Amino acid sequence: MSDRLQELSVFVRAAESGSFSRAGRELGLSQPSVSRIIGELEARLGVKLLLRTTRRITMTDAGELFLDRAREILAEIENAARGVDSLRGTLRLALPVIYGMREIIPRLPKFLAAHPMLRVEMAVTDARQDLIAEGADVAIRLGELTDSAFGARKLDTLERMLVASPAYLKARGTPKTPADLASHDCIFGPGNYGRESWSFTDEGTQISVDVRGQIHTDSGPGAFASVLAGLGIAMASTVMCGAEVEAGLLVPILRRYKLQPVEVHAIFPGGPRPSAKVRALVDYLACEIKRRN
Secondary structure, X not given: OOHHHHHHHHHHHHHHHOOHHHHXXXXXXXHHHHHHHHHHHHHHHOOOOEEEOOOOEEEOHHHHHHHHXXXXXXXXXXXXXXXXXXXXXXXXXXXXXXXXXXXXXXXXXXXXXXXXXXXXXXXXXXXXXXXXXXXXXEEEEXXXXXXXXXXXXXXXXXXXXXXXXXXXXXXXXOOOOHHHHHHOEEEEOOOOOOOOEEEEXXXXXXXXXXXXXXXEOOOHHHHHHHXXXXXXXXEEEXXXXXXXXXXXXXXXXXXXXXXXXXXXXXXXXXXXXXXXXXXXXXXXXXXXXXXXX
């Protein structure tokens, strides 16, 4: 790697992570080496790019402008290299648990077989991470997008339904209308964690009902295990529970009343112009998911 290219790579990773030591670990450099490289870059440019504190580094206004340009240059270099070589390096991927396990990870073998020099690091969690600090190249997000500064591409739209276990419905009865949910135990999962009402559409009419329940979790697997255990009625996507419905382990209810679907996006913390390896993965996933639909 040339000195100029190394400067850009070190600066981008230090700026994104807010830590010289983290940037050093990821790039195979010592913390003093990272500090020296950034210092030499600032001296060459004649401008301060990063402000150091005892806990974290932050960007100056000049640093933010330079970060955008540095990302573009690195992406252009990677694009040029892609024409003569296979994708290589590390691709950091952040996934929600159930969607990641059922829709993304099973599709990786084919992709990685085509790119044997590429390594994937996965953070699989339903918790909303600081994607910049964690160094994620691409994240899969379900629901509304809140990070407006990130680039994004829609991958999927998931139908949602209400489900319960046969044992729960035998003990408590099957709701016939949304209003009946008020007398049932409802499970609050990641998509409706902390909410006290569920909304439906019936032939164009909006219906909202206040619901209650003993189970509140920000974990998809936690909500899934709870509904399978007969602890209540849950709102779930077809990806989350389709196999269990088909096997009779869960029963769809109130199918006449439509829930708002969930959109799935790939988001790019590095901005709207992702690297070649990110674009390759997202293009592949979009094609595979479209084929499934």
